[in-house]
Each structure stands twice: as structure tokens, then as C-alpha cells.
Amino acid sequence: MRDSAETVPSRQIAENLRADIASGVLPPGGRLPPVRDLAESYGVSRNTATKAIAILKAEGLVTARPGSGAYVREPYPIRRLGPDRYARHRWQITTVDAYADTNKDSASAQQQGGQTQEVDLVEADEAVAAALGVDVGSQVYERARVMTRGGVPTHTMASYYRQEDVEGTSIVDSRPGIAGRGGGFAVLAERGFDPNEITEDLSARMPTTEEALLLELPAGEPVVEVRRTTRTVDGRVIEYARGVHAASRFTWSYTYPIPD
Amino acid sequence: MRDSAETVPSRQIAENLRADIASGVLPPGGRLPPVRDLAESYGVSRNTATKAIAILKAEGLVTARPGSGAYVREPYPIRRLGPDRYARHRWQITTVDAYADTNKDSASAQQQGGQTQEVDLVEADEAVAAALGVDVGSQVYERARVMTRGGVPTHTMASYYRQEDVEGTSIVDSRPGIAGRGGGFAVLAERGFDPNEITEDLSARMPTTEEALLLELPAGEPVVEVRRTTRTVDGRVIEYARGVHAASRFTWSYTYPIPD
């Protein structure tokens, strides 16, 4: 065995374990050697072996369960998010199939995942104000929710609406699911604000401590922040939304023509 | 001061420092108290104070310069990446303005950033093979580069081409910049493969150790992996590319109509 670069013991141990993970000697879900064993076999202190594990945790390769062991992280089923998830047929309710649709939706929604929902009047921060074209600090409706899938929280999403756009609609009703499918798109459409175009901005970063708790993120798991602006055909912004996604559970896919 | 939740000393110190960063008491670029001072003022061991700093490093809030101090990370200028960066006018060279264009481009390119370039025949891995419609393990051209901006590496990008599509073109010439502007789009267009549509897939994760070294990533900095497929108007895939971006230096922006 060759050490390609001289390095400190903790990194060297981490590197060896990493190689075992990559080669499949330690398969996903497999348990790493206990820190006490690592310490002994490498002739280092327990702290140093612990540090090696900590390095792999920070890289997102390993999670530790106190009292049990350290395990190779298993890949989540990755959901691919494309423009299709906003497709009209998913939220546009015609009079003909309205009843059947809501039945089917509620059934599949509860099987696959759920969401909490909380509606509030809040003060618009800078981003919200800029997007909706209102003054910073003015009151807007916030619809905040946490989405789960198979009992595991996957992402948060908070939508913001102008008061006059949604006052009196079911969006403002805070009972979960009352806004129906489509994230309020159907409600907005009924009101005459037909969603027509979306701009999505993505960026990635490490989570805040609150986000890590809320989404039950393991160490070494980044988040993707999504900012979505929805406009009518006239270019009027009818919704601004911000979400935070556990990075390992999603990919985003966009297809577009090369512009001139 | 209230401790909202009982916690271990190292996390508590980290939380206090985090609050100082958020409130501006410790501004971006500001230096944190030395670990020895922290240890003394909190009445903990040096190790514990060091751990507190390590937590903030993993969160991407702080970077440490050995021998100097630990500093609040300053936000990078963020580059917004939209479909425009692939626009035809950026790479389509008409006979009229070809000369002026190359002059301008090389000047601005060298001011703002550069790129290394390496061209090789490599074996197609699974993703490359699937995208280009060739067998796994068959030989394809790889054009790998590292982009820098202001001397700082910002992202890698590796493009893959079918041999028969680019053989004999300047894409295969490994001299940096020889492919000209547009990432080879101009060359492909000249060959009769006019790039028409792009699919981009994004996901975020922690970097591998190689990536962290190559991109000079501080601890706690995730990367965004971009996979790009470029097609002609007939749907023929002419380029598959993969890149790794330092997350904190970019946002991605996509605008699209809501599909039916």
C-alpha cells in the first residue's frame, strides 16, 4: 500500500475507510469498525480514530448512530424535479373530473407523503417585496409547509401572495390540504390569475442549524435553496416561493432551446 | 442571555459566535477570538474551543488560516447562470466580425478568467455512453478544463464527444483556447451539428477530496454537479458535459412556461 501524500493519521485513516467504501468492501448500510478497534489497529488514540470518522461524516459518506455504530450512508431514492411538476393537468380542475381527481389525489398524496401547512400574515422581507412589487415590511400572506415522503421530511416551501390576490380564497384557510393540489395554482387560476410562466433560481449551501433539525439532515448534507417566481401571461407576479431541499434526495432538470 | 436548549459546551460556544456573526458584531472578514482566549473565557479546554470553531467551519461560516486566525467568510460575488450563457451570438462567428470578436474575447477572457484544457481519448463510462448513445467502454473524446476567475478556480467542466463527430476539428487540439469561444459549439455548428437544445441536470453534494483540492474549497463548501446534454434540432446528442461548481459562487436561473 502506498500513501500518495504524506498526511496526518486521522486523514490517513479516513482515506483508507473511504477507499473501502468506494471499493465496496464497506457496502452502503454496512457498519464501520468501532472507533476503539480503529484506534487499536492503527496504534492511535481513540480521539484520533473518532476524528477520522468525523471527516467522513462531514463528507456525507457516513452517519453515526450513537450507541450502535457508524454506517455507510445509503443513497436515497432520488426524485427528479422537472417543469412537469407544475403542469396544468396536475392542478387544473375541470368541472367534469373534479370529483374523481380530488379523490385520487388525496389517496395518493397520503400514501406517498404529506405536508404540514401554516398560513400567516407576515411582513415582506426584501426578496419577497421585490418579487411581488410591494413595500418592504408590508403585510403579505405566507403559506409555509414542510413536505414529507415516507415519513421523512424532504423539503420546506413557503409561498408568498399579495393580500388582495388571495383574500377570501381557500389559500388563506390554514387547514392542511385545503388549498388542494397544485400549490394554490388552481385557486389563483379561478381568481383570474392564470399561472403561465415560472422562474426558478437555485443555489446550494450548508444548512442552518434550524434547517438541519427540521429536515433531519445528517452531517455533511447540503441543502438546495429554490426561489420560484410565478407570473401570469401579462407578466404579473402572482406568487413568490422559497424552499429548502435536502440535497441528496433531488435532482433538478431543465430543458430549453439555445437562445439567440 | 437564554439557552433555548440544553446543549454541550462546544455547540453553545459555536451558537454564541454564530449569533455574533449574524448580528454583525463579527462582520465578514472579521477575526474570531483566538481559541486560547475562547477556552479561557468560557472556562473550557482548548480542544473544546477548537471544536466550536470546527463546527462553524463545517457550516461554511468561517475559515481558518493556520498561524493567523479564524475569520468570518466573506460572500463571494455570485455569478448568475442562465440560458443566456449559451446564446448563439456568443459563439456563432460570422465571417464579418470573426476577427474583431476573437480579439475582444481573448482580451476579456484573460482579464476575467482563464481555463486549462486537456483533450484525451477516454473510455465512456455509463452516463457518457447513455447520453451519446455509444457502448460503455468505447473510446470518446474528453475535453476537460478547469475554469478560473480572478485567479480563483470556480468550476471544472468535462465535455464528451463522439469520435466521428469531432475528429479532425480544432476541438481535438489540446492547446488551451484553440476550440475558441462557446465550448466547441461553434466548431460543432461548422461541422453541421448545430446546437439547438440543452438539458441541464443539477444536484448538490459535498466535494470529494480531489475536488476540494482542485477547486480550493474551504471546509463546509458544497459543490453543484451539472450534467449537460446538447442536441441538434433532430434530437441528435452532440455533446455531453459534466461540471463541478463551487456552490457559493453561483446561482442557476431558469425561466420556462408552465406545461400542459
Add this chain to the structure above:
DNA sequence: TAGTGGTCTAGACCACTTC
């Protein structure tokens, strides 16, 4: 030269899981 972060040791206690 003084100060700084980085790493390591040897030993300790705790809370938790697993049996």
C-alpha cells in the same frame, strides 16, 4: 519571537443501543 490554528495522547464520563 510571540501568537495562531492543527493535531495528537491518555484517560475519563455519559447516554444510548443491543442483547
Add this chain to the structure above:
DNA sequence: AAGTGGTCTAGACCACTAA
């Protein structure tokens, strides 16, 4: 009860930065 990860202490040495 035995084993596990998590955390902490007190002390040490190193390499590096900055004056």
C-alpha cells in the same frame, strides 16, 4: 451488561504567520 459514539480535559508538539 457489554459495546458504542460523543464529548471533555490537560497537556504537548508542530508549522505557520506576523511583527
